[in-house]
Amino acid sequence: MNLDQLLTSVPFYKRFGDQETNITGITMDSRQVKPGDLFMSIRGFETDGHRYIPSAIRNGAAAIVAEEFVEVDVPLIVVSDTKRVMAQLASYYYDNPTRDMHLIGVTGTNGKTTITYLLDEIFTENRSSTGVIGTIQTKINEQSYDVANTTPDSVTLHDFFHTMKEEGVDAAMMEVSSHALDQGRVYGLDFNIAVFTNLSQDHLDYHKDMDDYLRAKSLLFSQLGNHYEQGREKYAVVNTDDPAGEMLIRSTAQPVLTYGLEHGDIHVRNIVSNETGVSFTMVTPVGTVDISSGLMGEFSIYNMLAAAGAAIASGISLEVIARAFQKTKGVPGRLEPVLAGQNYGIVVDYAHTPDSLKNVLSTLRKVCEGEVRVVVGCGGDRDREKRPQMADIAMEMADDVYFTSDNPRSEDPEQILDDMTLHLSGGFQRITDRKQAIARAVSSCQEKDVLLIAGKGHETYQEIDGVKTDFDDRKVAKEAVTGRREET
Incomplete structure (x- = not known):
């Protein structure tokens, strides 16, 4: 695509360098730049993309978008906000792919992955x-792709949705962090639909407080817009x-479908819950x-109520919803049983x-x-305030507690573990090595x-000092069961 044509999607900018340029891709990662790419200089949470403009040009960038003037020998586009402009350019470059599909966004502290799977x-x-x-994978029909973040950057998203459109996807579900x-x-x-699950403490390493955390979540609902259009209806599905x-609810102008256990447009009666699952009557x-x-x-x-709400708003029958819930096997790493022939449960x-x-x-x-x-720990380089809270809950609700490492990342x-346990009076075991902690617990x-082995779920690695090594709680637990059996 010609750069001039691409820039018609951006209303305000300054251009330096008049040569005609053909753009063959867009990226914000200088390491991924290929000849002909447009490089977006993004000021991020941890680094500033403007530092990598020389590297991008060495790798063949055909043009640069930045928030300040830099001396380069390729066309330079200066804008006030490269993040906003990157989304505008990506949407235009990939031909506005979500305009032609049914898109459901799910946000909240917990439940996002399960709801998108449902x-x-x-x-x-x-x-x-x-x-x-989402968190575990990006899936297009039956093909899976790895993702680095729960919600990728705007270029990656538009690229994925463009591929979905080419593959004939009718409906897409995504976790929105x-x-x-x-x-x-x-x-x-x-x-088309925004779903809210719940709000509890998380990510206060990033958000200044819970009000700011909620403000960020509310953006999904306000961004549904003010316009009503038959055939392109929009809805909010909210846990009241x-x-x-x-x-x-106050953040959106669109129709709202509420859900809750006893109250809401969608609610339940006659709950039966045991070790084999749940059953209930759903009123809608x-x-x-x-x-x-x-x-x-x-x-x-x-x-299930959240997923049912989004499905009902999408025009899907209750009979189809009930059949899907009956067939579901759940999500990898979410209450996933470890079965190795033992006479006790591991989840x-x-x-x-x-x-x-x-x-x-x-549960x-x-x-x-x-x-x-x-067995539980807390991740490094994340919200420190939740660490003692996690420990208190483990001590209160479990009979036997093993505190250990999760993904310490760059932290000691x-x-x-000090943050988790120093306020406790005892009655727990502290074993830093996660493999040893799991073996001791087994x-x-x-x-x-x-x-319960908590915290990492579906993850197949452990990150220590910025290095990821193979580590799967499910495999480690099975090995511990086998090892115990061989010792007896």
Whole structure:
């Protein structure tokens, strides 16, 4: 695409260098620049892309977009906000791909991944072609791609959606993080439905307080816009059992569908919850249906209600929704059982916030006939305030607690464990090496006990001093069970 044609999507800029230039790609990573690419100089949370302009040019950048004048021998476009302009350019370059598909965005502290998976199963059951963008993977029909962030940058997103459009995707579901909303990564995406799950403490290493965290979440709902159009309806689906739900309702001009256990447009009756899953009657504005699912716990009911709300707003029947919930096998690393022939339970879960840890332990307490044991840590370079809270919840809700490393990243693992445990009086084990902690916890399990290994879930690595090494809680737990059996 000609640079002049591409720049028609940007209303205000200064151009330096008049030569005609053909643009063959857009990127914000100088290491990924290929000859003919347009390089976007982004001022990020940790680094400033303007420092890498010389590297981008050496790699063949055909033009540069920056927020200040720099001396270069290729066309330079100076704008006031490169993040906004990057989204505008990407949307135009990739032919506004979300304009032609049904796009659902899910935001909230917990439940985003499960809800997008449930929606994928509902739309698949409805014989739609689907795409998913989220924590575990980006999926286009049956093809999976790795992603670096829960919500990628705007260029990557528009590129993915362009591929989805070419592959005939009808409906796409994506997790939308507070970081992505605050940093404008979803600028230019045309959402049909915004879903809110809940709000609890997380990411206060980035947001200055919970009010700022909520403000970022609210952007998804305000960005649904003020315009009503038949055939292109937009909706907000909001959990009104969460106090933050009211602000999100006020943040959107679009019709709102609320959900909750006892109150809301969508609510439930006759809940039965045990170790085999949950069943309940779901009451909705379009009818009532009996639901049965292998997913466990009250929080799983909330996730199903959120997914049902988005599906109902999309015009999908209750019968299709019920069939999808009955068939679902859940999400990797979310209450995922580890089965190695043992006579006690082992469950791996991504729970890494106080609220999610409390929810999972509460669920396990209700179904466990023996003792509940937990292995848990906290990630480095993240919100330090939640560390003692996580420890308190583990001590309060589990019978046997093992504090260990999660992903310490650039932090000292011992300092993270100090933050978690120094205020405690005892009654726990502190084992920094995660493999050893899991092995010790497994060796303590008796018949009918349940061991929760929390924090990393589906992840297949551990990051220490900025280096990722292979580490999968599920595999490590199986090895520990096998090792214990061989010792006896």
